[in-house]
Amino acid sequence: MGFLDKAKDLLAQNADTVGSAIDKAGEFVDSKTDGKFKDTVNQVQEAAKNALKDGTKDEQ
Template structure:
């Protein structure tokens, strides 16, 4: 199993914690930039969250 496969497995097992970290990081960027880039930050957060769930089977 490669490093990348191990990382994907770890992300899948802790998706809720990773999403929380993504939200906190985005909030921090918004705070530091006084919301000037909130649209861009929101898109980046959505893209990161979608990447986490990319390999999950759909139900």
């Protein structure tokens, strides 16, 4: 089992936690920038969540 396989396993096992961390990171950036980059942060959050879904759907 290679490194990427191990990472995918960990993501699949902890998808909810990772999704929550993505949300918290976005909130942190918004708070530090006074929401100046809110649209960009939201786009990045959605892209990260989609990548998480795509990476874990093979495991289900």
